[in-house]
Amino acid sequence: MQEDSTQSPHKIINDFCVMFSNINGTGSSTANTTVMRALFEMGIPVSGRNLFPSNIKGLPTWFTVRVSKDGYLGRVERDHVQVLMNQDTVAEDVKKLVPGGLVLYDEAFSMPETLPTSLAFGIPMETLINELDIEKRLRSYVGNMVYVGVLASLLGIDMERVAGAIEFHFKGKTEAAKMNFHAAQRGAEWAQANIDRIAIPYTVEPMHITDGYILCDGNRAASLGTIYGGVQFVSWYPITPASNVIEEMNEFLPMLRKDPETGRMTCAVVQAEDELSALGMIIGAGWGGLRAMTATSGPGLSLMAEHLGLAYFAEVPVVVWDVQRVGPSTGLPTRTAQNDLLFAANISHGDTEQVILMPGSINECFEFGWKAFDIAERLQTPVLVMSDLDLGMNPWMGKPFQYPDTPMDRGKVLWEEDIERWTKEGKLWGRYLDVDGDAIPYRTVPGNRHPGATYFARGTGHDEFARYSEDPQVWQDNLARLKRKYRQARALVPQPIVERQKNARIGIITWGSTHMPVGEARDQLAAKGIATDYLRVRALPFTMEVVDFMQEHDRTYVVELNRDGQMKELLTLEAPQHAYKLRQLSKVDGLAMTAEWITQRIWEDEDGCHA
Amino acid sequence: MPDETNDIGLERADYQGSPNTLCKGCGHNAIIGQIMSACYELNLRPEEIVRYSGIGCSSKAPTYMLKRSFGFNGLHGRMPSLALGAMFADRTLTNIGMSGDGDTASIGIGQFKHICRRNPPMLYIVGNNGVYGLTKGQFSATTEAGVSFKRQGTSRYLPVDICMEALASNASFVARSFAGDPKQLRQLIKAALRHQGISVIDVISPCVSFYNFAKNLHSYEYAREHEIPLHELEFVPTDHQIMIKDFEAGTVRNVKLHDDSIIRLKKLDKEYDPTSRWQAFKVLEEAEEHHQLVTGLIYVDPDIPSTFDRYDLVEEPLNRLGNGRLRPPRESIDQINQMML
Structure with a gap:
């Protein structure tokens, strides 16, 4: 990419990053997402990232919009265009500008004496806003639209698309939409009159690549997937960045889950007093035969540890979404990470193994949303779905959500007539009796009125008939069966996705949202002459394909967003014979992984290998 | 001669449990005995009852x-969420949660406090013995200050009053009883099982192995000597109301539950109105002050919407x-x- 192009007639088309710096609580996100939506509506691949503080009002917040003709969605480390609306961060912000980039700022700000570009323009925000015929109290909110208009004018964003994006946001509130668009128009007019667009190296052109695509954040996708999975009971405790997985349900449940005959709900949502209780409730509901889920993040998952052991051992299906943020402890509550994997894999004391799904896109958030229930109920065990803040709280483009392609699998549940039939056939039922030889017993649920159906569930030692037992053999046999049952998950969980390049000797393994920069990094590496094969793990337990992949490659880089290389550690445990070939490529600083970082690290390492 | 059965043709044996491993003389035995009797007498189908408990x-x-x-x-400590x-x-279904003071x-x-405010239809019964029995004799939150246990020294802190906590959390049915008063306990349990919301019964249930000290509240001896029933209590199911005898006016207070069954409260020494939260707090406060064991229906509001009334x-x-x-x-x-x- 040509960086200093002030004098150049060449334009950089549909391939740059716009950063907005704002103060949180000032309504800037409406303006910033308007830009993103307008670009998306022009058919240009776009991604948006909100970097926000753990605060309600008054602290710095940043929003970046990446425009990428190649469809790359990962974060980039430098900004090409900056819209600076926070005096406090200006000095630091401009350090991230590429030389020759475009800077728009509020004219009233004092700017650093030297900037890495000559393309810096002060917008007379106050004057322009005051000229608008709007109530004083609304001015600062609506005023944000002024810079939207300026930007649209300079980058060539279609003002009709801006109008459409504003209308979408205000959903039928015509007056508000009009007022906001008027402000944007005012900004555009000012830009036309005061800035020579020819000098601006960045421009957008319609592409139509995003036709038929949707924009959605991962949490909303998770919420919808859960609803299409037939969720019947939800309990949760508010926590960033997981809350809106549940809050979206309040919007969509009345639309999608009102019984058509009676108009009454087929799902209940209970806000619990804490995460201990949230998980307790869904275990109760799961035991009762309901599809039950919760969503949380690291601190909440810590509180759920004991209950997850109970669910594992008493064999109760539940679904737990962990939208990961930076830990340990309260950590960085509003920053992203993939650092709960090791904890989740064996969460709870004793010999515990959990089934884990790892969505890497909004489409997988939706798909795993419903699939998690099928797996949980088939196996009668918890399923944890590991998303993260970056995927969960930011808007992503993706293909339209697909209606579930398999019917709901409610697993092995016996009702009155089943027990009656079994009794007649002389077939023996015990809650933990392995009748089919697949380590998955049959269960009954409260409400089953057959006298032969009841049993007493417990977290203490129990035999095949759910009777309390401290017998050494009974304990050993039961735990061995649970292990066999866990292995059955391999056939049920989403298989890894493998992409190969010709003659690749090295491999890359990643999981979750780090998928986004990895794809881009592979293209960058290929351009440098390094071919790579790629495997994205989508679930635990690992399948043989993962082990084979490690075996096939001279070196495999495991890319992830944590300090300790948690996926690499799990792979090491899974296949110690191949562990010497694994390279840890992990970091955690609160920001999403970038392709540049991955490429640089692999390039350096490979160069070293060849030297 | 056929064995005696209830109205749905079940024998008392149909309400039995697995072999009991509690200590002989443990107050909890009396509690479960009264629960079984109450269920039998209320003609509840065992398959339509669900039991919940925590640890202890x-x-x-x-x-x-x-x-x-x-x-x-x-x-x-997590029975409430599981049950809910x-x-x-x-x-x-009919829900019975059994818990202890720990x-x-x-x-x-x-x-506990949150299940009270959510008000689901369940009997929440506490076998309150003031001691951790299963771990062999440590202080609980209801052990009185100044009590000494063999390996623990002396209890330093004031106890928690479970009924007070339930009341403060808007429980809709709060009662206290004593394992040594089976007649009252059974009536309370029956009423609790028919109440449409949560029914908390805090039962003083002595631990004969670790804390049956005659000078302390949680002992048979002390409780017997200091029990002050608020009223004589009788539960009258919906279909038995024809048998209600007339009492002298002013001596009986009827509380009608949501299913039209009635709790009859016969006045003893003093007038007591269990529908007043204020009186309920007062009677508990006074009992504590005088080291007495007040028993009976401390508070009831039959009409508070249950958990499920709050969901469509x-x-x-x-x-x-x-x-x-x-x-x-x-x-x-x-x-x-x-x-x-």
């Missing part, structure tokens, strides 16, 4: 009753809904996709 001697007790029922013995979630599965007032105080759920049990009623129709996905921008 009291929480083991549900195993020793109603073995034809479903049950779930969960985590320490399970109750959503089939709202026609399970309720120490590790589980948070969940389909009539039939949620766990019997077919897949077709749970997964939104295929055509809805297009509409959803159009909203995703």
